[in-house]
Amino acid sequence: MPIEAGTQAPPVLAANRISKSFGEIPVLFSVDFDVRAGEVHAIIGENGAGKSTLIKILSGFEQPTSGTIAYDGRVVTLPPNGEAEALGIVLIHQEFNLAEHLRVVDSIFLGREIARGGIMDLGQMRERARELLQTLHVDVDPNARIDTLSVADKQMVEIAKAISRDARVLIMDEPTAVLSLGETETLFEQIHRLTARGVAIVFISHKLDEVMRIADRVTVLRDGQLIATVEARDLTPDSAARMMVGRELHNLYPPKHEPDVDAPRVLSVRHLSAPGIRDVSFDLRKGEILGFAGLVGSGRTAVAEAIVGLRHRTSGEIEVNGRVAHFASVAQSLAAGIAYMTKDRKGKGLLTNMGLRPNLTLLTLRRHLRGVFLDTGSETRALERAVRRFDIRARDASVRAGQLSGGNQQKLMLGKTMESEPAIIIMDEPTRGIDVGTKQQIYHIIAALAAEGKSIILISSELQEVIGLSHRVLVMRFGRIVGELVGDQISEEQIVRHQMGIEGKAA
Amino acid sequence: MSTAATEQQTPPPRPARIRFRLGALGPLLALLLLMILGAALNGNFLTVANMANIVARASFIGIIAIGATFVITSGGIDLSVGSMAAFIAGMIIIIVNSLVPSLGAGWGSVGIGIAAGLVIGLIGGAANGALVTIGRIEPFIVTLGSLGIFRALITFLANGGTLNLNFQASDTYSPLYSGSLLWIPVPIVIFVLVAIVAEVAMRRTTFGRHIAAIGSNEQVARYSAIKVDRVRLTTYALQGLLVGLAAVLYVPKFGSANSSTAVLWELQAIAAVIIGGTTLRGGFGRIWGTVVGVIILELIGNILNLQNLISPYLNQAFQGAIIIIAVLLQRSRRTTA
Numbered sequence: 001m002p003i004e005a006g007t008q009a010p011p012v013l014a015a016n017r018i019s020k021s022f023g024e025i026p027v028l029f030s031v032d033f034d035v036r037a038g039e040v041h042a043i044i045g046e047n048g049a050g051k052s053t054l055i056k057i058l059s060g061f062e063q064p065t066s067g068t069i070a071y072d073g074r075v076v077t078l079p080p081n082g083e084a085e086a087l088g089i090v091l092i093h094q095e096f097n098l099a100e101h102l103r104v105v106d107s108i109f110l111g112r113e114i115a116r117g118g119i120m121d122l123g124q125m126r127e128r129a130r131e132l133l134q135t136l137h138v139d140v141d142p143n144a145r146i147d148t149l150s151v152a153d154k155q156m157v158e159i160a161k162a163i164s165r166d167a168r169v170l171i172m173d174e175p176t177a178v179l180s181l182g183e184t185e186t187l188f189e190q191i192h193r194l195t196a197r198g199v200a201i202v203f204i205s206h207k208l209d210e211v212m213r214i215a216d217r218v219t220v221l222r223d224g225q226l227i228a229t230v231e232a233r234d235l236t237p238d239s240a241a242r243m244m245v246g247r248e249l250h251n252l253y254p255p256k257h258e259p260d261v262d263a264p265r266v267l268s269v270r271h272l273s274a275p276g277i278r279d280v281s282f283d284l285r286k287g288e289i290l291g292f293a294g295l296v297g298s299g300r301t302a303v304a305e306a307i308v309g310l311r312h313r314t315s316g317e318i319e320v321n322g323r324v325a326h327f328a329s330v331a332q333s334l335a336a337g338i339a340y341m342t343k344d345r346k347g348k349g350l351l352t353n354m355g356l357r358p359n360l361t362l363l364t365l366r367r368h369l370r371g372v373f374l375d376t377g378s379e380t381r382a383l384e385r386a387v388r389r390f391d392i393r394a395r396d397a398s399v400r401a402g403q404l405s406g407g408n409q410q411k412l413m414l415g416k417t418m419e420s421e422p423a424i425i426i427m428d429e430p431t432r433g434i435d436v437g438t439k440q441q442i443y444h445i446i447a448a449l450a451a452e453g454k455s456i457i458l459i460s461s462e463l464q465e466v467i468g469l470s471h472r473v474l475v476m477r478f479g480r481i482v483g484e485l486v487g488d489q490i491s492e493e494q495i496v497r498h499q500m501g502i503e504g505k506a507a
Numbered sequence: 508m509s510t511a512a513t514e515q516q517t518p519p520p521r522p523a524r525i526r527f528r529l530g531a532l533g534p535l536l537a538l539l540l541l542m543i544l545g546a547a548l549n550g551n552f553l554t555v556a557n558m559a560n561i562v563a564r565a566s567f568i569g570i571i572a573i574g575a576t577f578v579i580t581s582g583g584i585d586l587s588v589g590s591m592a593a594f595i596a597g598m599i600i601i602i603v604n605s606l607v608p609s610l611g612a613g614w615g616s617v618g619i620g621i622a623a624g625l626v627i628g629l630i631g632g633a634a635n636g637a638l639v640t641i642g643r644i645e646p647f648i649v650t651l652g653s654l655g656i657f658r659a660l661i662t663f664l665a666n667g668g669t670l671n672l673n674f675q676a677s678d679t680y681s682p683l684y685s686g687s688l689l690w691i692p693v694p695i696v697i698f699v700l701v702a703i704v705a706e707v708a709m710r711r712t713t714f715g716r717h718i719a720a721i722g723s724n725e726q727v728a729r730y731s732a733i734k735v736d737r738v739r740l741t742t743y744a745l746q747g748l749l750v751g752l753a754a755v756l757y758v759p760k761f762g763s764a765n766s767s768t769a770v771l772w773e774l775q776a777i778a779a780v781i782i783g784g785t786t787l788r789g790g791f792g793r794i795w796g797t798v799v800g801v802i803i804l805e806l807i808g809n810i811l812n813l814q815n816l817i818s819p820y821l822n823q824a825f826q827g828a829i830i831i832i833a834v835l836l837q838r839s840r841r842t843t844a
Contacts, residue, residue: 331732348729351720351724352724354719354790362716362731365716365717366713372712416731
């Protein structure tokens with residue numbers, strides 16, 4: 001659905017032969033990029049391909065080492081630290097830039113309050129904010145505090161803020177990564193409204209189906225090089241993946257082994273209730289991959305946290321290997337062989353300012369004790385093993401976990417979890433925000449673990465992933481399990497119908 | 508080294524970058540400069556006697572600052588250490604004095620006084636820790652409150668005046684400050700022992716690793732099966748115990764305690780920790796740095812006394828300025844790294 005005006009218009013913002021190095025490390029090589037008014041231009045590529053660096057340069061947050069930026073055809077030097085917003089170029093970061101304690105209206109007008117003689121005109125600001133939110137069809141109270149909003153609504157506030165600044169170019173870094181399907185639809189409608197008004201949109205996404213739906217043109221980056229800029233309608237999932245990875249992606253998902261229906265039950269959850277979940281019951285068998293589908297906020301993480309003792313259980317029973325097991329802490333659940341791998345890599349999974357070794361062994365430090373002392377040699381050997389087994393790629397040993405790419409962080413976290421040699425692994429969004437190549441590696445690791453006899457609960461918002469890996473799928477909605485899908489029933493359509501409440505037990 | 512950024516499998520062991528090393532040696536460099544300055548100002552500066560005097564004086568704050576290193580590494584802060592030291596000193600004097608009539612002025616009375624001092628420190632620190640962890644109150648507020656409480660208690664116990672140790676008991680007790688073990692003053696011996704044990708605990712035990720993890724990111728620690736509350740409480744209890752130990756060594760120095768005893772020790776202890784390279788926000792701590800930091804502070808005081816250009820009364824202004832500068836340096840190091 002390319003807009004005619006868009007394809008003929010001259011570019012609003014263009015990057016010409018942009019190169020960028022951080023210290024001695026080059027991240028972009030002579031990349032050309034442009035976006036026209038009313039156009040959606042998507043940037044895709046594996047992690048570390050240079051996408052984020054490119055959009056930071058396009059919005060002035062980074063200066064190119066060489067090459068030029070042209071705005072309205074004129075070569076410009078964009079001001080740093082988001083000051084390019086005044087020129088109409090707005091970047092919406094992946095982690096939003098909203099002060100959690102402010103109200104919506106304060107956030108929208110932050111730094112450009114409507115005031116006379118230093119006194120703010122609150123009435124007018126509120127009125128303007130309300131109008132603005134209405135034109136965007138966003139149902140958010142201007143007086144609501146930011147921290148009471150859902151992630152999707154926060155994003156809408158960011159967009160409203162951008163529009164209030166007369167943004168002509170809106171750049172979004174993985175806007176859909178944190179959104180559910182329904183929320184993504186709303187965002188796309190918003191994008192259509194904006195392009196109809198002549199706003200140029202640049203966005204990064206890891207979801208090919210979305211890119212092909214919403215974008216007019218697509219730019220593929222790989223290892224800092226521009227691979228191609230193509231019309232979205234000419235792109236197929238295969239060709240896109242090929243360009244991104246530089247090799248054919250056969251068998252994204254490993255073949256599924258037939259689940260053994262007679263395998264012993266290793267985990268039984270009966271009528272489990274906790275904050276955010278009600279009356280959840282299910283079984284997990286040895287060697288099984290049990291998928292948990294559902295919208296963001298449907299209670300999947302809450303189930304995992306209630307099982308491993310991170311969330312207070314209000315009622316219900318949990319049995320491990322037929323014995324009642326109620327854990328008060330992660331240490332207890334770990335001792336019983338259940339490990340939980342969080343979806344929040346940087347917030348809850350890894351010590352970003354520490355090295356790889358302390359991160360890997362944090363969960364299992366006691367194994368590296370000699371007497372009362374830590375045996376760093378033993379830790380180093382564990383890291384060497386994990387680096388080989390999970391193919392963790394780091395520049396050198398002094399790298400901090402936070403400096404790794406998302407995919408390598410995920411592998412490090414996987415290594416950390418597996419150090420505890422759990423029999424049951426709960427993986428929460430194990431491939432969120434990572435590139436296709438690493439995803440494929442992780443899928444194969446998950447399948448291999450199940451084949452070894454480990455039991456896996458796979459929580460994922462990517463339906464393809466749940467479908468491609470799971471032997472059985474449970475769908476959650478509003479804190480309850482509303483459906484169980486087995487074998488041929490496991491399909492995108494079935495899962496979505498349950499998620500939306502069209503089918504299954506009433507919520 | 509970055510030519511290897513082709514992202515092929517790289518084996519883990521490889522030395523860290525040289526710039527980081529330089530940062531790590533910063534405190535030692537500062538120490539060296541001060542030594543040169545001191546020697547230039549006064550010929551008596553570099554004598555064994557003056558050096559021993561400096562380290563002995565540094566040992567009280569040093570022992571406390573070692574405790575503070577653990578607290579700060581775990582992301583906490585303890586402002587109550589100075590008041591607590593004064594309070595414990597007062598309690599030791601009161602307890603010993605009250606035992607002299609029945610037990611005599613020998614090691615019996617003094618020993619019980621010493622044990623009581625350590626126990627009171629442990630309990631006081633644990634109370635701070637419990638309020639921070641179980642009570643879920645900001646450590647800044649908890650220890651600011653207990654700072655006031657302990658300072659008021661010592662003033663109250665001394666009835667606004669000074670508590671003096673029984674004269675004979677003082678004779679028994681004084682070797683703990685003025686005595687020597689293998690020609691080394693006792694406070695220095697104890698300071699060095701505490702520092703060695705603490706350095707090993709910080710680097711080579713699960714406790715050390717866990718407090719760094721908590722200081723770095725408490726959520727990650729919780730999700731990594733670390734008993735966050737227990738570890739944090741332990742850091743405050745340990746801090747209290749070390750304050751008790753410092754007080755035990757301090758009492759025989761003057762044999763008295765009053766409301767101005769150990770005033771602003773918290774400033775010196777925290778300054779020493781930060782100068783030593785421990786991150787104020789937590790996540791990284793090193794004991795040897797703190798030891799160097801304490802000696803740097805003591806050297807500055809010593810040098811101020813050896814010259815007559817700057818008034819020695821400005822000593823604490825220097826300490827205050829140093830703490831601010833050290834944090835500024837820490838921050839610029841982080842942003843350039």
